[in-house]
Amino acid sequence: MKLQNIGVIGEVTLPDNWYERADKKGAGSGRTFSPNVTTEAEIVFFPRIVPLDEASRKVFIHLLKEAEIDNLSDEQILALRTVMGVATAGDNQITNSGTPGTLDGPVFYIENARTVDINGKTVLRVIGNYTNGKSFNGIFYPAGAEGKIVEELFLQTTRTESIDKYLTLFEKVLSTVAWR
Numbered sequence: 284m285k286l287q288n289i290g291v292i293g294e295v296t297l298p299d300n301w302y303e304r305a306d307k308k309g310a311g312s313g314r315t316f317s318p319n320v321t322t323e324a325e326i327v328f329f330p331r332i333v334p335l336d337e338a339s340r341k342v343f344i345h346l347l348k349e350a351e352i353d354n355l356s357d358e359q360i361l362a363l364r365t366v367m368g369v370a371t372a373g374d375n376q377i378t379n380s381g382t383p384g385t386l387d388g389p390v391f392y393i394e395n396a397r398t399v400d401i402n403g404k405t406v407l408r409v410i411g412n413y414t415n416g417k418s419f420n421g422i423f424y425p426a427g428a429e430g431k432i433v434e435e436l437f438l439q440t441t442r443t444e445s446i447d448k449y450l451t452l453f454e455k456v457l458s459t460v461a462w463r
């Protein structure tokens with residue numbers, strides 16, 4: 284299934300047996316697709332509506348102009364907290380020193396954060412798990428003329444052990460991304 288003009292993505296191809304989830308439509312929710320046999324996995328195109336603060340934007344743009352980075356440093360991850368979402372992947376073991384498993388603790392555990400090239404555009408790639416058992420593998424990229432808006436494209440599964448089942452498919456989806 285070819286999709287066109289989703290934010291700064293001009294075109295991307297999803298497997299034909301995936302469908303757009305009507306139960307996930309609504310303001311601020313982006314577009315969510317799942318295989319027609321299960322809802323344990325989702326591929327989500329998520330545009331953030333709130334612009335980045337200037338400091339976060341500058342760090343993000345600077346890192347994306349550098350050579351690919353295999354493992355971001357703790358300082359870089361701290362600086363990208365807003366880019367990753369302060370209540371989602373940005374609330375992780377590096378940005379939140381609260382006790383894991385408590386209300387004040389991090390909601391996300393980063394396994395890896397790096398910058399990678401996806402078809403000619405450098406993006407932030409984050410892999411990890413939420414404390415609620417969901418797994419996340421996604422990319423963050425700037426949108427808008429000045430890069431003040433962040434968009435995300437990610438694979439998420441309802442159970443940590445399910446992510447491996449869908450990774451090859453997600454890599455294939457990423458390989459079809461054509462940027463505008």
